[in-house]
Amino acid sequence: MTDxxxxxxxxxxxxxxxxxxxxxxxxxxxxxxxxxRQIRALEEEFxxxxxxxxxxxxxxxxxxxxxxxxxxxxxxxxxxxxxxxIRADGGAETFTVGFMPGLIVTGVVRALAxxxxxxxxxxxxxxxxDQTDVVHDGRVDVSVVRLPIDPRGLExxxxxxxPRVVAMTADHPLAGKQTVGIADLAAEHLLQDPEIVxxxxxxxxxxxxxxxGLRADRPAVPAFRSVEEKLxxxxxxxxxxxxxxxxxxxxxxxxxxxxxxPDIAPNQVSLAWAAGRNSPLIxxxxxxxxxxxxx
Numbered sequence: 453m454t455d456x457x458x459x460x461x462x463x464x465x466x467x468x469x470x471x472x473x474x475x476x477x478x479x480x481x482x483x484x485x486x487x488x489r490q491i492r493a494l495e496e497e498f499x500x501x502x503x504x505x506x507x508x509x510x511x512x513x514x515x516x517x518x519x520x521x522x523x524x525x526x527x528x529x530x531x532x533x534x535x536x537x538i539r540a541d542g543g544a545e546t547f548t549v550g551f552m553p554g555l556i557v558t559g560v561v562r563a564l565a566x567x568x569x570x571x572x573x574x575x576x577x578x579x580x581x582d583q584t585d586v587v588h589d590g591r592v593d594v595s596v597v598r599l600p601i602d603p604r605g606l607e608x609x610x611x612x613x614x615p616r617v618v619a620m621t622a623d624h625p626l627a628g629k630q631t632v633g634i635a636d637l638a639a640e641h642l643l644q645d646p647e648i649v650x651x652x653x654x655x656x657x658x659x660x661x662x663x664x665g666l667r668a669d670r671p672a673v674p675a676f677r678s679v680e681e682k683l684x685x686x687x688x689x690x691x692x693x694x695x696x697x698x699x700x701x702x703x704x705x706x707x708x709x710x711x712x713x714p715d716i717a718p719n720q721v722s723l724a725w726a727a728g729r730n731s732p733l734i735x736x737x738x739x740x741x742x743x744x745x746x747x
Contacts, residue, residue: 456526463491464502464520498515501515531590532589545568547574547733548593550583550597553579556745560741564737584597594723596611598720607725609738611745616697618710619693622707637655642673687707697712
């Protein structure tokens with residue numbers, strides 16, 4: 453078999469995500485016939501069919517279903533390699549640190565800078581959607597993350613845990629309480645994936661069964677891109693969200709109330725970097741993070 457062509461893999465992933473050659477071609481800024489030829493060439497190189505095309509549309513074959521799981525990490529590694537080489541060519545030694553909302557990395561960054569005066573350290577804010585993507589594709593060397601994450605391809609080192617709070621409207625019946633129990637929130641609409649808060653999921657299902665004898669039809673949760681968007685929905689009375697305690701300090705507003713929820717698991721804060729990277733700077737940053745960040 454010939455070496456895998458990364459460009460063709462990128463083309464394949466685009467088509468696999470859209471299941472539509474026209475939309476994939478638009479995203480890639482190439483003509484659709486060119487994209488079709490590249491996909492056929494990739495199929496010839498592998499000796500398998502990746503897509504089934506008929507009047508009903510485009511679908512992945514069994515081989516096509518397998519390829520994205522292997523292609524995406526390979527493409528991310530290629531991106532990471534390119535970014536690190538370009539940074540190295542810039543002259544100054546650089547180190548990039550990802551961090552989630554509510555997490556303060558200033559102390560660790562300063563401590564590392566004091567040890568390495570010539571080192572350029574760039575913090576990069578991340579989100580729930582990309583806190584590990586930035587590690588895989590090389591945008592950051594390390595990322596201070598909030599679990600749960602997919603640990604595949606990563607070295608993950610726990611740092612500390614923190615309690616979680618519930619955010620609700622300022623005129624909510626429970627507003628003003630310092631703490632609330634998870635059972636008190638069973639009838640609320642959660643603006644998050646319930647799997648993130650399994651304690652709430654379980655009591656909500658029990659409440660639904662007791663109330664109407666079956667699982668309640670809850671409104672679909674929008675695809676939020678930031679904490680700010682979630683809080684807009686909370687303030688509008690559309691539901692509640694659970695947040696780590698430190699995030700509360702960054703999003704104080706008069707139309708939202710917070711209360712600690714002691715009977716759900718705390719949020720785990722960890723440090724993540726690409727598995728297999730033997731970097732003294734990463735190990736040094738990890739040691740400083742364990743010492744500097746709150747425990």
